[in-house]
Amino acid sequence: MNTFLVFLEQREGVVKKASIDLWNRVQELAASNPGAAMSALLAGPADMRQLDGRLFGTGVLYHANEEGFRLYNPQQYAKLVAESLKRAGATTLFFADTALSRDLAPRLSVRLKASLLSGCTVDDAWVDGGGCRRPVYSGSAIASFVAERPLKMYTTTPRASSLSTTTSQASMTVELLEPCFTGEELFPLVRRLAMHKGVQDVAEAKIIVAGGRGMGSAEGFSLLEELAGLLGGCVGASRPVVDEGWRSHAEQIGQTGKTVAPALYLACAISGAPQHLAAIGSAGIVVAINRDPHASIFDVADYGIVGDVHLVLPKLIEELQEFLKKR
Numbered sequence: 001m002n003t004f005l006v007f008l009e010q011r012e013g014v015v016k017k018a019s020i021d022l023w024n025r026v027q028e029l030a031a032s033n034p035g036a037a038m039s040a041l042l043a044g045p046a047d048m049r050q051l052d053g054r055l056f057g058t059g060v061l062y063h064a065n066e067e068g069f070r071l072y073n074p075q076q077y078a079k080l081v082a083e084s085l086k087r088a089g090a091t092t093l094f095f096a097d098t099a100l101s102r103d104l105a106p107r108l109s110v111r112l113k114a115s116l117l118s119g120c121t122v123d124d125a126w127v128d129g130g131g132c133r134r135p136v137y138s139g140s141a142i143a144s145f146v147a148e149r150p151l152k153m154y155t156t157t158p159r160a161s162s163l164s165t166t167t168s169q170a171s172m173t174v175e176l177l178e179p180c181f182t183g184e185e186l187f188p189l190v191r192r193l194a195m196h197k198g199v200q201d202v203a204e205a206k207i208i209v210a211g212g213r214g215m216g217s218a219e220g221f222s223l224l225e226e227l228a229g230l231l232g233g234c235v236g237a238s239r240p241v242v243d244e245g246w247r248s249h250a251e252q253i254g255q256t257g258k259t260v261a262p263a264l265y266l267a268c269a270i271s272g273a274p275q276h277l278a279a280i281g282s283a284g285i286v287v288a289i290n291r292d293p294h295a296s297i298f299d300v301a302d303y304g305i306v307g308d309v310h311l312v313l314p315k316l317i318e319e320l321q322e323f324l325k326k327r
């Protein structure tokens, strides 16, 4: 029998949406694999009520509710996951593709002699035999990978369509894990850079208003902030924008930034280079504004506006304000 273990990541006690989506996706995968069982690990203190109505299906949730696990600590987390795998009898481990899992999963795969398949979607993973398909060369080709080791690990990119899976309620058994947090650290935490409170993480956002080099300056992004505010979304950026220092790296979307899966992605003055497009493949609706009608972003956009952002965006903001006033 195949048992899946899903790693639920929390930050400051809030379980990441990407992890919840992942759990629901893997439930669907388990449903199509007769005899497969589900388990999850939540490392660190978190109020379990936040999961009510957001997880579906059945399974065992192991919760390491100890304060020592609140912050990511590679050695301790690796030990904890290894222990949970054993406890669950799991042979397949899933992580959402995040900064934490990009650090933890390779460590674990070496430690546990596991096959690590990174950057695929759950839909593109197969567990019978183990393997996945995923884009390579910045999305210009699809390659198939086969996992040869008995223990398989996947880091998976999000999918927008998994946002709606709240149909059937979960019937989860919660088991408290009581692992020993020893506090030993080979690489002690020197400083933790926190995002401003209340700022959405671009990797978790449902609506992203992203700007490229064509926004012209850091000040040009005030239009995007205003629009994102009206839509209840957050601002994203292409790499040149971050290289110029107009926006922080936390907002960078692309091969060397974050992978996103919003329901709506608004790309403003972004050309649509493969390294950028590789990270927005799971977006729901893509709207592009660009003054070049031949820009590659229009190849992936559902709706396109050919025009200057400095003319189009103020109009869009005005219209939206009017619309919101009438509601």
Ligand SMILES: Cc1cc2nc3c(=O)[nH]c(=O)nc-3n(C[C@H](O)[C@H](O)[C@H](O)COP(=O)(O)OP(=O)(O)OC[C@H]3O[C@@H](n4cnc5c(N)ncnc54)[C@H](O)[C@@H]3O)c2cc1C
Pocket (backbone or CB within 6 Å): 211, 212, 213, 214, 215, 237, 238, 239, 240, 241, 252, 253, 254, 255, 256, 257, 258, 268, 269, 270, 271, 272, 273, 274, 275, 276, 289, 290, 291, 292, 295, 307, 308, 309, 310
């Ligand atoms: C290894 C590697 C990793 C990379 N990782 C990333 C990554 O993570 N993320 C990423 O984004 N890129 C990444 N890149 C860079 C990528 O190749 C592109 O250079 C980058 O995405 C281009 O950003 P851009 O579209 O903002 O800028 P540009 O390519 O300069 O495009 C600007 C666009 O704005 C339009 N424009 C200009 N002015 C206006 C205006 N007033 N109104 C409307 N439209 C206007 C132009 O027509 C143009 O299409 C990576 C590259 C490499 C080699």
